[in-house]
Amino acid sequence: MITDAQRFQPFSDEPIRLIDEGGAWLAPFSCDLDDDTLIGLYRHMVLGRMVDERLVRLQRLGKSSFVAPSSGHEAAQVGIAGAVRVGSDWIFPYYRDTALALAVGWPLVDMLGQMMGTRADPARARQMPAHPGSRALNMFTVASPIASHVPVAVGTAIAQKLAGAGDATVCTFGDGATSEGDWHAGLNFAGAQGAPIVFACENNRYAISVDLQHQTGSPNVAAKAHAYGMPGYLVDGMDVLASYLVMRDVMAAARDGLGPALVELTVYRYGPHSSADDDGVYRASEEVAAWRERDPIPRYRRFLEGRKLWGDAREDELRAALKAEIDAAVKASEAAGPVPVEWMFDDVLSRPTPQLERQRERFRAARRAAGEDVEG
Amino acid sequence: MAVQNYVQTIARTLMEEMRRDDRVVVLGEDVGKRGGVFLATEHLYDTFGPDRVIDTPLSEAAIIGAAIGMSVYGRRPVAEIQFSDYVYPGFDQLVSQAAKLRYRSGGAFTTPMVVRMPAGGGVKGGHHHSQNPETHFIHTPGLQVVYPSTPNDAKGCLKTTIRGEDPVVFLEPKRLYRALKEDVSDDVDFMLPIGRGVRRREGDDVVLISYGASMGETLKAADALSDQGIAADVIDLRWLMPWDENLVLERVAAVGRAVLVSEAPHSGNMMSEVAATIAEEVLDMLEAPPLRVSGFDTPYPYAQDRVYLPGPNRILHAVQQVLDY
Ligand SMILES: Cc1ncc(C[n+]2csc(CCOP(=O)(O)OP(=O)(O)O)c2C)c(N)n1
Numbered sequence: 001m002i003t004d005a006q007r008f009q010p011f012s013d014e015p016i017r018l019i020d021e022g023g024a025w026l027a028p029f030s031c032d033l034d035d036d037t038l039i040g041l042y043r044h045m046v047l048g049r050m051v052d053e054r055l056v057r058l059q060r061l062g063k064s065s066f067v068a069p070s071s072g073h074e075a076a077q078v079g080i081a082g083a084v085r086v087g088s089d090w091i092f093p094y095y096r097d098t099a100l101a102l103a104v105g106w107p108l109v110d111m112l113g114q115m116m117g118t119r120a121d122p123a124r125a126r127q128m129p130a131h132p133g134s135r136a137l138n139m140f141t142v143a144s145p146i147a148s149h150v151p152v153a154v155g156t157a158i159a160q161k162l163a164g165a166g167d168a169t170v171c172t173f174g175d176g177a178t179s180e181g182d183w184h185a186g187l188n189f190a191g192a193q194g195a196p197i198v199f200a201c202e203n204n205r206y207a208i209s210v211d212l213q214h215q216t217g218s219p220n221v222a223a224k225a226h227a228y229g230m231p232g233y234l235v236d237g238m239d240v241l242a243s244y245l246v247m248r249d250v251m252a253a254a255r256d257g258l259g260p261a262l263v264e265l266t267v268y269r270y271g272p273h274s275s276a277d278d279d280g281v282y283r284a285s286e287e288v289a290a291w292r293e294r295d296p297i298p299r300y301r302r303f304l305e306g307r308k309l310w311g312d313a314r315e316d317e318l319r320a321a322l323k324a325e326i327d328a329a330v331k332a333s334e335a336a337g338p339v340p341v342e343w344m345f346d347d348v349l350s351r352p353t354p355q356l357e358r359q360r361e362r363f364r365a366a367r368r369a370a371g372e373d374v375e376g
Numbered sequence: 377m378a379v380q381n382y383v384q385t386i387a388r389t390l391m392e393e394m395r396r397d398d399r400v401v402v403l404g405e406d407v408g409k410r411g412g413v414f415l416a417t418e419h420l421y422d423t424f425g426p427d428r429v430i431d432t433p434l435s436e437a438a439i440i441g442a443a444i445g446m447s448v449y450g451r452r453p454v455a456e457i458q459f460s461d462y463v464y465p466g467f468d469q470l471v472s473q474a475a476k477l478r479y480r481s482g483g484a485f486t487t488p489m490v491v492r493m494p495a496g497g498g499v500k501g502g503h504h505h506s507q508n509p510e511t512h513f514i515h516t517p518g519l520q521v522v523y524p525s526t527p528n529d530a531k532g533c534l535k536t537t538i539r540g541e542d543p544v545v546f547l548e549p550k551r552l553y554r555a556l557k558e559d560v561s562d563d564v565d566f567m568l569p570i571g572r573g574v575r576r577r578e579g580d581d582v583v584l585i586s587y588g589a590s591m592g593e594t595l596k597a598a599d600a601l602s603d604q605g606i607a608a609d610v611i612d613l614r615w616l617m618p619w620d621e622n623l624v625l626e627r628v629a630a631v632g633r634a635v636l637v638s639e640a641p642h643s644g645n646m647m648s649e650v651a652a653t654i655a656e657e658v659l660d661m662l663e664a665p666p667l668r669v670s671g672f673d674t675p676y677p678y679a680q681d682r683v684y685l686p687g688p689n690r691i692l693h694a695v696q697q698v699l700d701y
Contacts, residue, residue, distance in 0.1 A: 090449070123482035133481050140448065141481035145472045151441020152473055158442060159449035162401075162427050181465070185438040192433055347483045348517050350541035353618035354571065356517075 008246050010231035011222060015266050016246055017236040021294060023302025031241065035309055041082060041240050042304055043318060045074040045297050048099025050322050051108070052271075054330070055098070055115055055129075059275045063334070064115045068130040069271025070098040072238075073202055075296035076265035077172075078103050079243025080200050083251040084170060090138040090160070092153035092171040095130040096202065096269075097142075100172065104137055108325060112333035120336035124343055130274075147177040150186030150199070157190060157197035157260070168196040168254040170247075176207025178221055187262065191228035196254040199262045200247065202237060204269040209282035225262035237265025238296040241303070268294075341367075342374075380560045383553040385527040386416040386492070389534045390454060392564050394424055397452060400538060403430040404439055404456030413458055414494060414553055436466030440491060444474050444543075447489040452538060460493035460547060461504045467512070474543040475518030490537045494550035495523070496589035497639060497685055503676040508588070508640035513545040514617040514649070520570065521616040523547040525591035528560045529614055532568030539567065549589030556592070573620035575627070579607030582695050583627045585650060586637035587613040590686060594637045597691035606695070616646050624650060625657050632663035633698040639685050642670040664701030667694045 007029060008016055018027045025031055031038075052070045059067040070077065073096060081103035084091055093100055101111065113120025115129040123133060123141060133141025140156075143149060153171035160167045177183055178201060190197050201221045205212050218224055225232025235246050243265055250261040268291040272279040279288075304310035345352065345360045352360075367374050380388065394400045402417055402424075408431035411418035421429040432439050436457055443453035457463045463470070470491065478486045497506035513521045520542050524530040530548065537544040576591070577584075577598050586594040591612050598608040609627050613619050628634045634654060636647035651666045669686040677684055 121482070123480065123484065126480050126482055131480070133484060135481070135484035141477065141485055143472055143476065143480060145468055148441070148468055148472050151435075151438045151469060152445040152448075154438065155442030155445020155447075155453075156449045157445070158430075159446040159451050162451070163449070182437045182441065182468070185433070185435040185465075186441065189433050189435065189438040189442060193430075347479045349478070349520065350486070351570075354621055355618055358621075 008233060008249060010225070010233050012234050015234050015236040016242050017239050018242040018245065019239055019299065019303045021299055023299055023306055025303070038304060038307070039309060041078055041244060042300055042310065044078040044081065044099065044103040045240060045300065046318060047102055047322055048074045048077060049297060050319070051102060051111070051326060052098050054326050056271065056275070058115065058330070064129050065117070066129045067115070067275045068096045068273070069269060070096050072268045072270040072291065072296070073204065074099045075240035075300065076202050076237030076243045076267050079237075079240050079265070080170060080172060080247050082244045083247035085167070086137055088138075088165070088167045089251070090140065090153070090156050090167070090169040092140045092149045092156070092169065093132060093142060094149070094173050094177070095142050095144070096174065097132065097172055101132040101139065104139065106132060106134055106137060106139065108329035109332045110134070112329045113336060116333050117339070118333050118336045119339050120333040124347070125339040126347070147173055147180035147183040150177070150183050151189065154186045154190045154195055154197060157195035158193050160196055161193070166255050168198065168251050170198045170200055170251065172200045172202060174207060175201060175203040175205065175212055175215055175221055176210065177201070178224060179215055187224075187228040187230070187260070190260040191230050194259040196257070197260045198247065198250050198254055199260065201262070201264045202267050203264050204267045206269070206273070206283070208273045208277060221264040222262060228262075230260045230262060232262040232264065235263055235265050237267040238294055238299065240296060240300050377559040378562055379557050380527050381554050381557045382527045382530055382548065383414050383416050385531050385560050386534065386548065387411070387418045387420070389531045390417060390420060391423065393535065393538045394420065394428060396564065398428075399450060400452040400454060401428045401430065401446060402454050402456070403432050403443060405432060405434055405458050407431060407456050412456060414550065416492070416548075417456065436462055436464070437469055440466035440469035441473065443489045443491065444469065444477070444487045447487045448485050453489045454538060455489065455491045457491060457493040459505050460495035460509050461507050463491075463493055463509060470513070470519065470543070470545070471516050475516045479518055486541060487543045488541045490534070490544045490546050492546045492548060494553070495547040496549045496551055497676055497681060498551040498589065500678070500681050502678040506676040506681070508638070508671065510545075510547060510616050511640055511645050514646060518543070519617065520544040521547070522614065523549070523588035523616055524614055525549060525552070525588055525612055526556070527558050529568060531560055532566050533614065535565070536567040536570060540570065547588060551589055552592065568614070571615045571618035571620060573611050573613045573615065573623045575609065575623070576612050577608055577610035579609040580631055581606045581608060582633045582635060582698060583609045583611060583631045584635050584637060584691065584695075585611045585613065585624060585647070587616065587646070590637050590639045593685065593687050594691060597688040597695070600688055600692060601695060606699070608695070619650070621653060625654065628654050628666070629658040629661040632661055634666040635691060635694045635698060636666055636668045637686050637691055638668070639671045641673050642668065643673050645670055664698040667698055669694045
């Protein structure tokens with residue numbers, strides 16, 4: 001065991017929670033965050049929710065081919081994002097991290113471009129929707145194979161340690177990811193190296209249809225940290241303040257050279273696994289409704305209202321402003337138009353192989369022969 | 377020039393590159409204190425210490441994955457997989473992460489790194505210490521694949537790849553590690569160009585094309601042919617992706633007959649690609665169909681270790697067939 005972050009105990013039986021369902025502060029220490037920070041967390045949660053809802057609609061309208069709904073994960077994701085020092089820390093997200101990506105500053109237009117596969121996507125529409133990435137933000141581009149980014153994130157953290165710059169990496173994933181070999185390979189290596197990395201599990205209790213009992217015999221995900229010689233924190237991921245403050249402390253500990261940690265944030269996904277899923281087959285609507293009652297956004301709003309930081313007028317104002325931003329981004333993404341066909345040949349290696357050049361030439365000749373506009 | 381064997385050359389080249397560029401790090405199983413099970417990383421740990429020569433856990437996924445992660449942070453990792461037969465636990469890292477990173481990020485992230493792995497048979501190692509996995513990697517767009525057959529080529533290719541901008545699968549013919557010595561360039565900037573093969577013999581009767589460990593058998597066959605008065609042109613591809621189409625097509629068009637030698641399993645191997653390209657591009661210049669001499673579509677056998685390999689006799693038989701066609 002390397003160390004514990006100070007205020008929070010690893011390996012608790014119950015999730016660490018700082019506000020109750022009614023929004024009342026529970027912890028024995030006082031909340032030391034300033035008003036702007038407190039409101040910023042709320043703003044990012046609402047942004048994540050509104051964008052997620054819009055993405056679902058865009059997919060239904062046929063303007064996007066896929067969506068991995070993130071509603072229900074906002075508190076955890078915004079908490080994780082808040083713990084990142086954007087630009088010096090590194091982020092290895094996964095496909096469901098809509099609110100996280102936006103909260104660290106991924107431009108809405110870039111996200112909409114990626115989701116809609118238009119020229120507005122800085123990654124040139126190379127991947128299916130829900131695969132964020134940004135060089136400017138040190139946010140590693142998502143790949144679909146579950147947990148395959150975990151050993152990569154560890155490599156970056158080891159390089160951070162070697163560089164001695166006092167930066168850290170955060171790597172997110174779902175509960176299903178913890179069954180993959182790559183996940184264990186990554187945590188084990190991080191433990192052996194004392195790498196400055198925080199593994200953040202957004203545990204929504206399902207990997208598509210498979211529930212946690214079928215995923216693992218461990219009592220919870222955090223307990224797995226025992227095996228790798230690092231602390232494992234079990235956190236209520238529907239409580240944005242618990243998510244943020246635990247993540248902030250463990251990231252600070254990692255930056256201070258105290259080694260890796262695993263943080264399990266318990267959440268619930270309100271939507272289906274993806275736009276291709278029918279969740280009614282494997283979970284009862286009563287279960288979903290019960291979790292809706294515990295929605296992290298109203299819960300946190302009650303906390304803010306208790307502190308006289310929020311009210312209906314501010315809520316309306318915020319939602320109107322965010323809606324305008326989202327509308328503008330959707331418009332800009334659509335207006336950017338489709339990517340050129342021949343972009344598919346670029347960015348394979350630093351220079352195209354002669355083999356690929358020849359293939360491109362033949363393809364172009366066939367298109368010309370078919371009367372297609374090869375410049376388009 | 378210094379006379380060196382293959383594995384010494386790898387170790388010394390790594391030493392030179394680590395001296396030249398402190399971003400270069402070596403990682404893998406037993407690469408540190410032990411200097412690698414084949415000694416391909418000998419003396420590196422003593423010279424550069426544990427931060428730059430990392431003894432990793434026994435996990436190929438961790439080795440290759442971490443190499444990718446280090447490279448995106450600006451390091452120049454050279455990972456060792458102890459035997460190419462053990463790359464499969466890390467295969468997904470190469471195929472899904474490394475090979476597609478530049479593409480999937482639209483060029484925002486790149487992963488310059490070299491994954492070295494001893495490959496090939498003839499060492500009495502059975503199927504889990506003898507395979508030739510190159511087909512998996514040439515079939516994975518986004519990777520470079522190189523399989524140098526001599527110490528000097530190994531030096532030139534290793535320098536090129538460490539200084540390059542792409543993820544590279546660097547195959548080393550392990551049965552040649554100590555079997556052959558040659559003069560190796562002592563130029564610290566000696567680099568061989570990406571994708572360029574080399575003519576090892578000049579001749580007008582038949583073109584023999586091979587790479588990696590099979591170059592030895594191929595050259596033996598060329599010598600035997602020469603004793604019979606048959607002049608073979610011999611091409612060592614060196615690089616498998618990209619590979620030297622120009623050199624191959626030019627020589628095959630000029631000579632009209634080709635025998636393609638690879639010790640990988642026959643179906644779908646590198647030489648299937650070479651043969652198909654010859655057929656597509658220079659069919660009307662051929663006097664005979666190109667013939668492949670390969671390993672077989674079996675797991676690599678233990679007892680038949682030597683006969684599985686395309687030895688000189690099988691090569692000579694194929695040459696006779698294309699000459700008699
Ligand atoms: C290696 C691999 N196997 C299977 C899949 C198909 N798949 C996509 S998401 C998913 C479930 C992942 O669940 P979890 O890790 O809990 O994350 P969640 O989607 O619940 O957020 C599966 C099986 C995949 N993408 N990669």
